[in-house]
Amino acid sequence: MLILAIESSCDDTAAAVLEAKTNTVLSSVVSSQNDVHARFGGIVPELASRCHIEMIWAVVNQALADAGVQLDDIQLISATQGPGLVGSLLVGFTFAKSLALVRGIPCVGVDHMAGHLLSCMLEEEKPEFPYTALIVSGGNTSLFSVDSPVNYTRLGRTRDDAAGEAFDKVAKLLDLGYPGGPVVSQYGQKGDATAIAFPRAWLSKHSLDFSFSGLKTSVMNYVHQRRQKGIELGINDICASFQAAVVDVLVKKTIIAAKSNHHHRIVMGGGVASNKQLRTDMQQACRHAGMDFFVPRPVYCTDNAAMIGLAGYHHFQNGSMVNPDDDAYSRSPLN
Ligand code: KG4
Numbered sequence: 097m098l099i100l101a102i103e104s105s106c107d108d109t110a111a112a113v114l115e116a117k118t119n120t121v122l123s124s125v126v127s128s129q130n131d132v133h134a135r136f137g138g139i140v141p142e143l144a145s146r147c148h149i150e151m152i153w154a155v156v157n158q159a160l161a162d163a164g165v166q167l168d169d170i171q172l173i174s175a176t177q178g179p180g181l182v183g184s185l186l187v188g189f190t191f192a193k194s195l196a197l198v199r200g201i202p203c204v205g206v207d208h209m210a211g212h213l214l215s216c217m218l219e220e221e222k223p224e225f226p227y228t229a230l231i232v233s234g235g236n237t238s239l240f241s242v243d244s245p246v247n248y249t250r251l252g253r254t255r256d257d258a259a260g261e262a263f264d265k266v267a268k269l270l271d272l273g274y275p276g277g278p279v280v281s282q283y284g285q286k287g288d289a290t291a292i293a294f295p296r297a298w299l300s301k302h303s304l305d306f307s308f309s310g311l312k313t314s315v316m317n318y319v320h321q322r323r324q325k326g327i328e329l330g331i332n333d334i335c336a337s338f339q340a341a342v343v344d345v346l347v348k349k350t351i352i353a354a355k356s357n358h359h360h361r362i363v364m365g366g367g368v369a370s371n372k373q374l375r376t377d378m379q380q381a382c383r384h385a386g387m388d389f390f391v392p393r394p395v396y397c398t399d400n401a402a403m404i405g406l407a408g409y410h411h412f413q414n415g416s417m418v419n420p421d422d423d424a425y426s427r428s429p430l431n
Pocket residue numbers: 106107232233234235236259260261263264275276277278281366367368369370371372397398399
């Protein structure tokens with residue numbers, strides 16, 4: 097079955113073509129808006145929607161051309177229905193529904209989280225079910241038990257900022273640009289992760305929830321104090337110590353979640369899952385705990401349409417379809 101997938105939940109316009117039965121990604125195109133939002137130090141929703149409108153046809157056409165197929169060959173359209181920025185979602189979701197209606201192709205609406213939960217299945221080495229998944233991005237930091245391609249139970253989530261959001265805010269504070277994750281991680285590689293004892297929010301003993309706003313405030317206070325006193329900031333050490341505080345909590349809570357669910361497999365997804373330190377530390381912790389670890393390549397960690405095509409295929413097989421008047425949603429029922 098040939099699937100055209102569309103993703104526009106935030107600031108990337110993405111389209112992909114998949115051969116679902118053989119699980120082959122024939123093309124995956126992502127048009128990034130980073131340059132548009134960089135000077136604001138974060139995403140401006142209205143600008144994001146406008147950019148999606150400008151790019152959607154071009155990105156879809158590119159995905160079809162890269163895959164060497166025509167629109168007539170497509171047997172299913174799969175599009176992100178939510179969660180995300182509603183203005184952004186509406187562009188991709190309405191485009192998908194309209195194309196499906198005009199062409200008489202079935203269409204399925206996909207939860208963005210479901211895409212991240214299954215993104216590791218786009219790789220050759222796939223986990224069996226069930227597994228514990230950490231989804232960690234600019235908008236979400238959540239733990240799930242994934243029992244089948246269409247059954248997920250949330251185990252914990254952030255009570256305030258998402259981990260990626262914390263990376264972006266620390267980068268903004270240090271004038272390092274947007275998006276913050278990659279650049280903070282680069283500076284962090286040159287610093288000493290034990291230089292500054294930033295706090296780790298473990299919350300209550302058995303809680304699988306996260307909290308990153310206290311850490312962010314602690315970094316802000318540290319930076320302001322040094323600026324006021326005219327002391328050199330030591331950006332490398334700040335980035336390394338901040339990153340260590342985030343990674344430490346993510347790794348330990350994920351291992352606890354897997355143990356308490358008797359899972360032997362851990363999966364990661366979302367933009368922050370491309371962080372080198374997080375990948376290395378999670379791999380080590382899994383080895384230590386006797387668990388298998390699966391994380392997709394960074395291109396399938398950050399927002400992409402291939403994962404939406406894969407999740408859409410499974411939900412379609414399970415009986416899901418969208419109606420022309422179905423709406424996009426900003427908050428995930430999964431989360
Ligand atoms: O999943 P994603 O592409 O988009 C949404 O959240 O919608 O994730 C983007 C987030 C941003 O906050 C970005 O700063 C973060 O992922 N990110 C990283 C890295 N690469 C991207 N954070 C830490 N280290 C990285 N290498």
